[in-house]
Amino acid sequence: xxxxxxxxxxxxxxxxxxxxxxxxxxxxxxxxxxxxxxxxxxxxxxxxxxxxxxxxxxxxxxxxxxxxxxxxxxxxxxxxxxxxxxxxxxxxxxxxxxxxxxxxxxxxxxxxxxxxxxxxxxxxxxxxxxxxxxxxxxxxxxxxxxxxxxxxxxxxxxxxxxxxxxxxxxxxx
Amino acid sequence: xxxxxxxxxxxxxxxxxxxxxxxxxxxxxxxxxxxxxxxxxxxxxxxxxxxxxxxxxxxxxxxxxxxxxxxxxxxxxxxxxxxxxxxxxxxxxxxxxxxxxxxxxxxxxxxxxxxxxxxxxxxxxxxxxxxxxxxxxxxxxxxxxxxxxxxxxxxxxxxxxxxxxxxxxxxxxxxxxxxxxxxxxxxxxxxxxxxxxxxxxxxxxxxxxxxxxxxxxxxxxxxxxxxxxxxxxxxxxxxxxxxxxxxxxxxxxxxxxxxxxxxxxxxxxxxxxxxxxxxxxxxxxxxxxxxxxxxxxxxxxxxxxxxxxxxxxxxxxxxxxxxxxxxxxxxxxxxxxxxxxxxxxxxxxxxxxxxxxxxxxxxxxxxxxxxxxxxxxxxxxxxxxxxxxxxxxxxxxxxxxxxxxxxxxxxxxxxxxxxxxxxxxxxxxxxxxxxxxxxxxxxxxxxxxxxxxxxxxxxxxxxxxxxxxxxxxxxxxxxxxxxx
Numbered sequence: 019x020x021x022x023x024x025x026x027x028x029x030x031x032x033x034x035x036x037x038x039x040x041x042x043x044x045x046x047x048x049x050x051x052x053x054x055x056x057x058x059x060x061x062x063x064x065x066x067x068x069x070x071x072x073x074x075x076x077x078x079x080x081x082x083x084x085x086x087x088x089x090x091x092x093x094x095x096x097x098x099x100x101x102x103x104x105x106x107x108x109x110x111x112x113x114x115x116x117x118x119x120x121x122x123x124x125x126x127x128x129x130x131x132x133x134x135x136x137x138x139x140x141x142x143x144x145x146x147x148x149x150x151x152x153x154x155x156x157x158x159x160x161x162x163x164x165x166x167x168x169x170x171x172x173x174x175x176x177x178x179x180x181x182x183x184x185x186x187x188x189x190x191x
Numbered sequence: 192x193x194x195x196x197x198x199x200x201x202x203x204x205x206x207x208x209x210x211x212x213x214x215x216x217x218x219x220x221x222x223x224x225x226x227x228x229x230x231x232x233x234x235x236x237x238x239x240x241x242x243x244x245x246x247x248x249x250x251x252x253x254x255x256x257x258x259x260x261x262x263x264x265x266x267x268x269x270x271x272x273x274x275x276x277x278x279x280x281x282x283x284x285x286x287x288x289x290x291x292x293x294x295x296x297x298x299x300x301x302x303x304x305x306x307x308x309x310x311x312x313x314x315x316x317x318x319x320x321x322x323x324x325x326x327x328x329x330x331x332x333x334x335x336x337x338x339x340x341x342x343x344x345x346x347x348x349x350x351x352x353x354x355x356x357x358x359x360x361x362x363x364x365x366x367x368x369x370x371x372x373x374x375x376x377x378x379x380x381x382x383x384x385x386x387x388x389x390x391x392x393x394x395x396x397x398x399x400x401x402x403x404x405x406x407x408x409x410x411x412x413x414x415x416x417x418x419x420x421x422x423x424x425x426x427x428x429x430x431x432x433x434x435x436x437x438x439x440x441x442x443x444x445x446x447x448x449x450x451x452x453x454x455x456x457x458x459x460x461x462x463x464x465x466x467x468x469x470x471x472x473x474x475x476x477x478x479x480x481x482x483x484x485x486x487x488x489x490x491x492x493x494x495x496x497x498x499x500x501x502x503x504x505x506x507x508x509x510x511x512x513x514x515x516x517x518x519x520x521x522x523x524x525x526x527x528x529x530x531x532x533x534x535x536x537x538x539x540x541x542x543x544x545x546x547x548x549x550x551x552x553x554x555x556x557x558x559x560x561x562x563x564x565x566x567x568x569x570x571x572x573x574x575x576x577x578x579x580x581x582x583x584x585x586x587x588x589x590x591x592x593x594x595x596x597x598x599x600x601x602x603x604x605x606x607x608x609x610x611x612x613x614x615x616x617x618x619x620x621x622x623x624x625x626x627x628x629x630x631x632x633x634x635x636x637x638x639x640x641x642x643x644x645x646x647x648x649x650x651x652x653x654x655x656x657x658x659x660x661x662x663x664x665x666x667x668x669x670x671x672x673x674x675x
Contacts, residue, residue: 039215041579047210051203060213082642131202150203182195189195 034074038067038146041084044152045091047139051132052095052148056121066090085162092148092163094142096140134184142177301674307667311352312315312343317663319379322655323372326424329355331379337364339547342377342397359395359402368392371419373427374445378405380416380429392416394429407439409448414439418473430474430481438483438493440474440588453491453498475515490521501535 045066049059066087070077076084121129124155139165148159156170163170182189212344308314313332320559321329328345330352342354361383384390394405394416406413417431426444433439437453473482476492484493491500511548514520518531528535610643653661660671 042215043210043213046213047207050206050210086624121209123212124205128202128205131198132206141364146199150199150208152201163638178195178199181199185195185198187195187198190436 020048022133023035034071034078036082037078041087042067045084045087047151048088048147048151049091050121051126051151052092052136053131054060054145056123062091062094066094068188082161088148088152088162091137092144096136098144131181131185134181140178142173142180143164146177146181149174152188192583213485220249276586276639286569302672304670305664305667305673306352311354312667313341313347314666315433316666317668318367318372320653320661320663320668321370321372322653322661323377326655327372328655328661328668329370329372329377330366330663331370332667333376334358338362338383340381356397356399356401359397368416369419371421371427373398373443375399378419378427378429378443380419394441398498405443405448409450411441411448412439412452414441414443417472418474422475427473428481430472430483432483438472438485438491440479440493440496451495453493455499457498467489471516476519477517482514482519501530531670642647 034182042063046059046063049063050056052129053059053062069090070083070087070190080086092158107154112114121132125130137143143165145159146154148154150154156163160167179189223506229349232650233301248559306312312330313334315333315335317330317332330343330345332341333339336360336402340361342355342359344355345351346353361381363383366382368382370377370379371485371528373396373425376395376396378396380392383393392415394411396403396405413434414429414431414433416429417428419427421441422444424444426442428443429443431439433452437455437457439449439450439452443623453518472484476482478492480492480494483491483493485500491498518529519526521530548614658673662669662671
């Protein structure tokens, strides 16, 4: 922990290194769910932490800097821009790897589920990933994404219904 | 029948386990910082070694303890938008007191101006910007309704942005692929996600009569409008792949709208490219033809005169990369090829490893080609192939670039301005500018309002003929005008 003074308030900030050690793998899980291949998931995660490190004096002073990083990952993962760049990179790799497995570490059933999630509107995909991978409540998801719990609940219900249709499974919980 | 909740729970568990097994990245993942920024000692000290880190209680902070007091990103200070805006015409010399953001470490001085709610924009995220031949600036912005878009243009007389026509009412949440000026307004390619999560791409045109669905109005085949490029006569060419079919180009000119479709059966051996990337389509090549990937093994050129396929060697594939005034550049495996009046030839033995994973490729008018990758930037000078190290490539790796203060981490895009300078935009590390005349890098200080990482701070960039760089942001637009 380091201390800084903001006005009359003493703010305790953990070191970036400690934050990184604690949060990297959980955030990577979120990125794996939201990105079509493992390489991109790692890329997105590392860039989010790099961004946090650059602003650590501010991000580290937040009550929950992990939420900041998760929001960066959630938004970047669904960005059209990034998706196009990802495709470009995948294209470059094709000569070297004929049919690259996007997530070799995951079973086919899991890949199918997250493909269905990624096909959803971006907010629904983010909500489902944060809810299931991170185990967040609707209130917590709302704090990460900057929206109300009611909005999260709506996205969750619609997203779950769409995934059920795509997978051909029952919708009710 | 399996419950969807069970499927999601199992899939989530699988993902968490995969993440838990993941090795932690090298400690220098965030090594390259602009030099004026402070780098924590542990990062600077561990430039080559891996730091063995232990994952501890990954989601503990989320599942236990108190509710986060705030999950908001760091607060950034957004300069007040100016109420007066200088003309963007190429000949303009008038400038009106903008909000000046100091750039203490910049090698190139200039001024950033933010345009938000006080300058006529709604203060919502802008998706894209276009600059027309007269210097007019067009902006397509989101509104409070996620299914509605509003077009704005810069009113030079009143020095503010004004809404143009009625909002474009769409069927679902939307994003733009691109927006470009046409002879009568703008054309924009929009993606929509309907309630069934079906993605629809539509091509819209705006003129003084309002919005038109180009595909419906002109009875065009449905196309994934990958990219658009201005034609020399002021028109616009749209290039993309039709659904389940081959390449297609659409020309929007003063004469109207016309399209050319690759002949059925001529393309890709029945295997159209699964990709819709800008790097794989060149709308206007040096001979006027459009260049596409054809399947995964060939490259092809299309115009009204026909469709010509160039098939690569076995087990390889061409990827069209960029065009200059006399030819096009393409990759073949890890090699770089060029096609011009003399046909195809290999021009270098290998693409530098520093840019083995290029994210952006541009060809400048002086004949250089630039590859911008995660781990560096490489410039290829075809006039210096012989006798120059690395087959004509000048490579700026991270460590080399660091010495001159260039933030190369996470390069994402690049644009050329009329002066043929290369702007490099990177997530979280701001903008850089390559100045050809001095052969030096210049770092442009990034104001806080472009650093809102939670929203993806730079949505889109475009350069105007007078050298200004326009950036679409999460709250409006911003302009950087280099000092003379």
